[in-house]
Amino acid sequence: MNVLDKRSLGAGLGAAVLACAVLPVVLPPYWIYLAISAAVSAVIMQSFGVIVGRAGVMSLCQMSFAAIGAWVMLRLNVAEAPGGFFVWLILGGLAAVPVGIAIGLPALRIRGVNLAVVTFGFAVSADIVLSVNPFPGAQDLLMLDRPKPFDTDGGYFILCVIVFTILAVILGIIGKTRLGLSWYELRHSERSAAAHGISVARSKLAAFAISAFVAGIGGGLLVGQLSLVVPQNFAMGQSLALFAVAIMIGPHHPEGAVLGGIFGAITATIMEKISLPQDFGGILFGAGALLALRSGLSQTDMTRMRKREISARKMLKAGEEAEEKATAEGRTSETPAVPVPPTPRAAADRRPVLTVRGLTVKFGEVVALDAVDLTVPEGGVVGLIGPNGAGKSTFIATVSGFVGGQGSVELDGRPLDKLSPHKRATLGLRRTFQTTVIAPELSQYEYLTIGAGRRLPRAEADELLEFFGCPPGEVPVSIVDAGTRRLLDVAAAIAARPKVALLDEPAAGQSAAESLALGARLAAVPEKFGVSILLVEHDMELVQAVCEEVTVLDFGHVIASGPTGEVLEDPAVRAAYLGAADVPAT
Numbered sequence: 001m002n003v004l005d006k007r008s009l010g011a012g013l014g015a016a017v018l019a020c021a022v023l024p025v026v027l028p029p030y031w032i033y034l035a036i037s038a039a040v041s042a043v044i045m046q047s048f049g050v051i052v053g054r055a056g057v058m059s060l061c062q063m064s065f066a067a068i069g070a071w072v073m074l075r076l077n078v079a080e081a082p083g084g085f086f087v088w089l090i091l092g093g094l095a096a097v098p099v100g101i102a103i104g105l106p107a108l109r110i111r112g113v114n115l116a117v118v119t120f121g122f123a124v125s126a127d128i129v130l131s132v133n134p135f136p137g138a139q140d141l142l143m144l145d146r147p148k149p150f151d152t153d154g155g156y157f158i159l160c161v162i163v164f165t166i167l168a169v170i171l172g173i174i175g176k177t178r179l180g181l182s183w184y185e186l187r188h189s190e191r192s193a194a195a196h197g198i199s200v201a202r203s204k205l206a207a208f209a210i211s212a213f214v215a216g217i218g219g220g221l222l223v224g225q226l227s228l229v230v231p232q233n234f235a236m237g238q239s240l241a242l243f244a245v246a247i248m249i250g251p252h253h254p255e256g257a258v259l260g261g262i263f264g265a266i267t268a269t270i271m272e273k274i275s276l277p278q279d280f281g282g283i284l285f286g287a288g289a290l291l292a293l294r295s296g297l298s299q300t301d302m303t304r305m306r307k308r309e310i311s312a313r314k315m316l317k318a319g320e321e322a323e324e325k326a327t328a329e330g331r332t333s334e335t336p337a338v339p340v341p342p343t344p345r346a347a348a349d350r351r352p353v354l355t356v357r358g359l360t361v362k363f364g365e366v367v368a369l370d371a372v373d374l375t376v377p378e379g380g381v382v383g384l385i386g387p388n389g390a391g392k393s394t395f396i397a398t399v400s401g402f403v404g405g406q407g408s409v410e411l412d413g414r415p416l417d418k419l420s421p422h423k424r425a426t427l428g429l430r431r432t433f434q435t436t437v438i439a440p441e442l443s444q445y446e447y448l449t450i451g452a453g454r455r456l457p458r459a460e461a462d463e464l465l466e467f468f469g470c471p472p473g474e475v476p477v478s479i480v481d482a483g484t485r486r487l488l489d490v491a492a493a494i495a496a497r498p499k500v501a502l503l504d505e506p507a508a509g510q511s512a513a514e515s516l517a518l519g520a521r522l523a524a525v526p527e528k529f530g531v532s533i534l535l536v537e538h539d540m541e542l543v544q545a546v547c548e549e550v551t552v553l554d555f556g557h558v559i560a561s562g563p564t565g566e567v568l569e570d571p572a573v574r575a576a577y578l579g580a581a582d583v584p585a586t
């Protein structure tokens, strides 16, 4: 996978060079000053891009982090500390990092509006502290000098563009790593992230730390622009207005950060020129933010997704046409054959890789699982069936660490009982969910990378996608239908090469033929990928075709367990709750 999209990088760098070459020459002095404001705001916007745009955390205190950067910059200036402007700028950014982490700690327990209130509280406190403690040098008018050769307004604009571009490239690279991709997953589903072995705590704290660093750099640049700053430059109202712009535009993409910066810097001037009250701009941003919150996607997200979808649809159409042509010419179709499942060995011959003993889970008065025992043998596919409400999903949730319960769970001889879901996942216990939530901004390749938990070679990703009958990896998740998303989710779980994959109704939403094809694929998974499977399914034909052994739950109790054919023939199983008509005759 490319570390960065080369075309976007080229276009971005070209635009930056053009802006630096043209704007300082053609713009009148006042507009150059506004251009600096826009560039500084664009840097601060990038901090919103990390925490709000990517990680989906409602942070309303980014300007407070910027204030820390500014404060450190001015303090070092007053102390005439060694290093000069650039070193102080970086130290200002670094000083904001521990504060960012401290503010991020509550985010591990609370989220949404409650978290927004916590960050807003910090912004208010920072306002109060700043209003009674002037910035260093303010009383003696000790101004910060801009560094040479960037000491003119035109030069300082160029410096701000360079800093913006460096940060955009670094954030772009981070965005393509598993950490950066995990932020998208956090934004849509923290439980999916944990199931993929991502530490939600670490990932969120990293987002807070990086966004605070970027905001701190933005604060330092603001000092360079103004030479001296006042608390009003970092007021909580500023954080709120920029937050609204961020939600609306999507500053996690460089073009969004630039647009956000421009809006943030020149709205007041435009309002004045068209004789509208300045607060009108804030109202517009607020309305735009509400719309973006409703759709869950910012403008830049939607524009990029639309572009990706158009090119993916073209690619899929070209593939279909090539296939039709090949069929018309009598050439063999390249559609991969559904694998022929290997003959299963008797489960009793193999050592257990997952051993669950006496698993009991109660939700108040409801006993969802009552002393359930289950073993998955190495290289096996085992079924867990039962009517609605029998406790199957609770079993998967408890074994994978999402729900607490009594009893013991051992993976390859190692007890998992006290471990978190992400730790269990990293040790080799993966799961899928009945309701699949995949970030629509991702491509299938990106989603597989998250699932794999390692750098996934393109050839391996292609093999997995082909094996599970998913479209080519470049196709964005946003245009993949619900049934195929489930298959993609299974592929992502298998990509990690876990010891055991717990699959919760992977065939839901598939046609009868697709379901049987999936069955053949799942049966081949242990041999091909070295992954054992526990399959929860309502589709009895699929269970019969794939599972060598099956355990039947009813109201949390195991009512039968053993070789699939025997269990499905068990009169107690047929009569008790499956209904004879549901179980195909063996």
Ligand SMILES: Nc1ncnc2c1ncn2[C@@H]1O[C@H](COP(=O)(O)OP(=O)(O)OP(=O)(O)O)[C@@H](O)[C@H]1O
Pocket (backbone or CB within 6 Å): 363, 366, 367, 368, 386, 387, 388, 389, 390, 391, 392, 393, 394, 395, 434
């Ligand atoms: N979070 C929860 N709080 C309270 N009760 C719950 C909770 N989760 C599950 N239950 C209850 O536990 C029992 C088992 O539910 P579970 O979802 O595990 O069944 P299931 O076999 O997976 O059903 P289905 O096939 O419909 O998915 C049900 O009575 C359900 O209402």
